[in-house]
Amino acid sequence: MNADRTAWDRRSVVPVIPPIQRRKLAKVPFVELADGRLQGVVSSGSDIARVYVSSIAAKTHGFNCSTNNNRPCGGLGSRPCKHLVALATEAVLQYGFERVARYLGVEAGDGDSTGGDLIRVLKGGPESIPAATVFSRFLRHLAYLEVPATTEPIADLQWFPATGAVR
Amino acid sequence: MLGIQLSELLGEVPPGVEEALDLVAGLDDALVHGLGRLGEERATAFAALAGAMAGTPLGDRLGEAVEKIANGSVADEYLTALAGGRTALFGAVHDALLDRLDSALGRTRAEWAGLSAPASAPDNLLAGSRSWLRELAITGWRGVDHDLVSASSQTVEALLAEPGLRGLAVLLDGFAAELRASSPIATMDVPPARRWADLWARAVLLSHPEGRTGVQEAAGVTGRLLILGVDVHEHGTAVQVQVHGLLEVSGESRPRLVRTSVAAAKVDTIVGTAVWGLLAGYPVLMGALAERRSLQVADMPLTAGGDLVWQEERARPGEAADPFAVARVQLAGALAPAVPPLDRHPVRIAEPVLVEGFTAFVEQDGSVEFRLNDTSIPVAVDRLPACGPLTPELVAAASAVLGLMRWDAGRWSLQPFAVQTTVKRKPAEAHTGDWAMGPTDPKVVKAEAKAGDAVAVLRERAGRLLRR
Ligand SMILES: [Zn+2]
Numbered sequence: 001m002n003a004d005r006t007a008w009d010r011r012s013v014v015p016v017i018p019p020i021q022r023r024k025l026a027k028v029p030f031v032e033l034a035d036g037r038l039q040g041v042v043s044s045g046s047d048i049a050r051v052y053v054s055s056i057a058a059k060t061h062g063f064n065c066s067t068n069n070n071r072p073c074g075g076l077g078s079r080p081c082k083h084l085v086a087l088a089t090e091a092v093l094q095y096g097f098e099r100v101a102r103y104l105g106v107e108a109g110d111g112d113s114t115g116g117d118l119i120r121v122l123k124g125g126p127e128s129i130p131a132a133t134v135f136s137r138f139l140r141h142l143a144y145l146e147v148p149a150t151t152e153p154i155a156d157l158q159w160f161p162a163t164g165a166v167r
Numbered sequence: 168m169l170g171i172q173l174s175e176l177l178g179e180v181p182p183g184v185e186e187a188l189d190l191v192a193g194l195d196d197a198l199v200h201g202l203g204r205l206g207e208e209r210a211t212a213f214a215a216l217a218g219a220m221a222g223t224p225l226g227d228r229l230g231e232a233v234e235k236i237a238n239g240s241v242a243d244e245y246l247t248a249l250a251g252g253r254t255a256l257f258g259a260v261h262d263a264l265l266d267r268l269d270s271a272l273g274r275t276r277a278e279w280a281g282l283s284a285p286a287s288a289p290d291n292l293l294a295g296s297r298s299w300l301r302e303l304a305i306t307g308w309r310g311v312d313h314d315l316v317s318a319s320s321q322t323v324e325a326l327l328a329e330p331g332l333r334g335l336a337v338l339l340d341g342f343a344a345e346l347r348a349s350s351p352i353a354t355m356d357v358p359p360a361r362r363w364a365d366l367w368a369r370a371v372l373l374s375h376p377e378g379r380t381g382v383q384e385a386a387g388v389t390g391r392l393l394i395l396g397v398d399v400h401e402h403g404t405a406v407q408v409q410v411h412g413l414l415e416v417s418g419e420s421r422p423r424l425v426r427t428s429v430a431a432a433k434v435d436t437i438v439g440t441a442v443w444g445l446l447a448g449y450p451v452l453m454g455a456l457a458e459r460r461s462l463q464v465a466d467m468p469l470t471a472g473g474d475l476v477w478q479e480e481r482a483r484p485g486e487a488a489d490p491f492a493v494a495r496v497q498l499a500g501a502l503a504p505a506v507p508p509l510d511r512h513p514v515r516i517a518e519p520v521l522v523e524g525f526t527a528f529v530e531q532d533g534s535v536e537f538r539l540n541d542t543s544i545p546v547a548v549d550r551l552p553a554c555g556p557l558t559p560e561l562v563a564a565a566s567a568v569l570g571l572m573r574w575d576a577g578r579w580s581l582q583p584f585a586v587q588t589t590v591k592r593k594p595a596e597a598h599t600g601d602w603a604m605g606p607t608d609p610k611v612v613k614a615e616a617k618a619g620d621a622v623a624v625l626r627e628r629a630g631r632l633l634r635r
Contacts, residue, residue: 009360010192011576012514015549016345016359017403022438024617025624031436034347035313049631068632094436140324142629144404145622147327147432149448151477153470154430155507156338156373157400157407158514159366161582162552164439 019164020094028090030138033103039134042083052083053131059105062127068135080119089115168520170540176271181263187256190216195364201307202241210237225252241305243297250371258511264574279505281471286379288331295322296374308358311346319343335373341402342366385468390416392462393493395519396569396584397600399552403435406442411519413501424503427475437621439553440606444622451482456600461485473504494521513574523567535563547582555599564588
């Protein structure tokens, strides 16, 4: 029956975005591969009102970390801080090592599989990356949870079946 | 569904379907490369679409649009004509397929009796959407970059705040996320041309000032809702639970097939069983799913398209009702609703059926098919949602399945939403809605506890960071 399985470009319903894995959000509430960066938000361990905005650029591997108020992260030197390690670790949980490594253009070794491994092989250094852009994307992300539910049928969602039953 | 019904359904492709889809392929291909640079070959394929529709009410406008676009004038009115022509072709395909399915199943369908009065919406919001869709069409999927994808964000944000434009907002957001995740599309192996042209054309029509109809034509009904099962739709920022059931309306002798839906906004990290937490505001409906109960509804709006517009305060739980028993006794005689004109597209075909007496075959690649007599139907095990207990293994071991008949790209399939099966040599049942009030499988409960409450964490963050 594989013979009549129609080509991907002739189907209305095909999975375009690979499924992401569920993970604990408390420490790193937001991670994304977007705008040519692995970027996200890491909650401060000491101050619940403070978050760190951390990002790593694809290809150049330049990285940055600062608070949401644009104060530079104290832990950031010529090598990535603990927030960047946390960001990479959670990104690997969410997207899988392969996908993150491919997006960043990292040449990983055979045994590499963790966020720490990714950080170790980054070839860039500290680089200016606009924290405000990333932080505003995080706020926009949070704002979805404030959109009220609706019971008016959304026919458009017929194009987006829920998938992913694997246990 | 019986073997003889299945072989009638799969017997031959309704006339005209393949030709219509071939015509659409020319336009889909043009959108891959961009309407701003149609080569001669693509312009010809593109013109065939207008030629084939020359005799229809859309013919003149479509002919003009194709000519203008080929000459480099890509204006909104031409794009609307193009999207309209493509949508009309899919409408015809939809009708032919649904007719075939109805006649195979012996299902009676109501005539369309709804009004088509356009719903009003702020035109500045629609204009934002139109301008993004125009840029996309000119550029083509291959030319899409980060900036063009990001340009949709503000439009989506504004649309989400407008209740009457929720469908368009959810559509654009899901579409933009796919473009973003596929970047750089210039080097993508094969773009999903049919799918993205579908999403684009639908969005173009919904962005037209008269492209949407409201649900204001809904009439209040009173009666008993017997649930057959639940279909779940989801992308990164939206989830919709769509219940299929039989509605016994007081004073009517024959039950009606209806759908009732609840949709919530979400983020991509809220996945699997966590999505039910977003629907906690609907305990009557979710409770009925989890406990397999019927529901009493009083004066609840029912649209001409068969959508019961759910209102918790107009519903109360009824007695237990086994969906398999309901389907065995009442599904064959139920009256199916008409399909709203704008929704006539094959992806919307989702007809509830009961299938039993089959032999299941599992292929090496994990795909499953059911054989009834000498006919086989593929089972859409890739459409089993992570929020429910159904798995490909349970489906492959099933003796009876309740689900939806689906069609895509020339192929019918069965999407299960409930199974009667065997677990450890004992009869068992599993329904997609079983965990609507939280998972009941100890293994899943444990995994959920370990992952923590994503919704609560993000709400806490939102409370602290959003309004400052
Ligand atoms: Zn840091």
